[in-house]
Amino acid sequence: MIVETQFTLIPSLTLDVGETLKDVTVAYQTYGTLNADRMNAILIEHAFTGDAHAAGIDHEGKPGWWANMIGPGKAFDTDRYFVICSNVLGGCRGTTGPSSINPATGQPYGLKFPGITISDMVRLQKALIDALGIPKLLAVAGGSMGGMQVLEWAVAYPEAVEACLPIATTARHSAQQIAFNETGRQAIMADPDFHAGDYYYKTPPARGLSVARMVGHITYMSDESMREKFGRRLRDKKSFGYDFEVDFEVESYLRYRGSQFVGRFDANSYLYITKAMDYFDLSAGFPSLAASLERARSRFLVISFTSDWLYPSYQSQEMVNALRGRNHDVTYCELSSNYGHDAFLVDIGEQTEIVRGFLARCVREFRPLEVLR
Structure with missing residues (x-):
């Protein structure tokens, strides 16, 4: 079945920087059926370079980025749940972002787009959920940057979500995580075609964006998974040579990933979204991380992976x-995997069973809004 991307217009959105965006477009997809009491809705949060196409098949024949987890009989069972996924604010796959037209100028925003935060992304999602007439979400789930949005939902709208599933994520970036993002940003801005972000209708900064993606993709894999997939195999060569073309299989793979990315992602969105991730700190303004979670009313399922060195398990354990320090209902699972950070997308066997059981419990113990008031 072909899934269609839908669009909703939010009249205005006030951002953390103090500016207000008018007529904000939100691109989203839905799977399954919303039940009569509107209490079976699950919001899926995508990772940094994801989009609203989380499941099913699109018009180009491409499966959703989490199609192995969302669908009939899967972890997020669309025979039971109404699943929603929207493209984030600042994105480039249908939701308003730097590549959108600035109504004040009639030209793409570029770097005139206001600074955004993870909180702004979630605020827009809440407006979408309200527009869909859903009083309370059964669950919010997502990995990587998606997990950051899950945590923000828990503290920003504590009564609007029954359960939170932050997967392979963190409550705040470490210096190393910020450093990787800054390397990608510098690669983009150093590209001669960047033109201070004003490259629309011109040659885009493809070389810089491709390098940024290559750096990012290295962090998504583990040493073991790269060794198993590529080793030191040469590509179409029997011995080494210093022509600085593609020598090793891993080089070919990274160049392919980089070139593929350029065709589907906007360089300015890369800058804005990575900055939003770097500034995210759930404990900001609070004496501790535990204090920031005081307002949460959800039950939690936290999942990490043993080989994930981009978002290592110690951050989930924090x-x-x-x-637990605030007596919240929390289940924690560290799953064994060789796939690195990508494990939450590809190593779905145990993850499926854990999520399925957790959601079944949430359905049994669902607390309607009127009970919480």
């Missing part, structure tokens, strides 16, 4: 300890 969240779990903070939640």
Whole structure:
């Protein structure tokens, strides 16, 4: 079945920087059926370079980025749940972002787009959920940057979500995580075609964006998964040579990933979204991470992966300890995998069973809004 991307217009959105965006477009997809009491809705949050196409098949024949987890009989069972996924604010796949037309100028925003935060992204999602007439979400789930949005939902709208599933994520970036993002940003801005972000209708900064993607993709894999997939195999060569073309299989793979990315992602969105991730700190303004989670009313399922060195398990364990310190209902699972950070997307066997059982419990123990008031 072909899934269609839908669009909703939000009249205005006030951002953390103090500016207000008018007529904000939100691109989203839905799977399954919303039940009569509107209490079976699950919001899926995408990772940094994802989009609203989380499941099913689109018009180009491409499966959704989490199609192995969302669908009939899967972890997020669309025979039971109404699943929603929207493209984030600042994105480039249908939701308003730097490549959108600035109504004040009639030209793409570029770097005139206001600074955005993870909180702004979630605020826009809440407006979408309200527009869909859903009083309370059964669950919010997502990995990587998606997990950051899950945590923001828990503290910003504590009564609007029954359960939170932050997967392979963190409550705040470490210096190393910020450093990787800054390397990608510098690669983009150093491209001669960047033109201070005003490259629309011109040659885009493809070389810089491709390098940024290559750096990012290295962090998504583990040493073991790269060794198994590529080793030191040469590509179409029997011995080494210093022509600085593609020598090793891993080089070919990274160049392919980089060139593929350029065709579907906007360089300015890369800058804005990575900056939003770097500034995200759930504990900001609070004496501790535990104190920031005081307002949360959801039950939690936190999942990490043993080989994930981009968002290592200790960061998930910090969240779990903070939640337990405030007597929240939290289940924590560290899953064994060789796939690195990508494990939450590809190594779905155990993850499926854990999520399925957790959601079944949430359905049994669902607390309607009127009970919480």
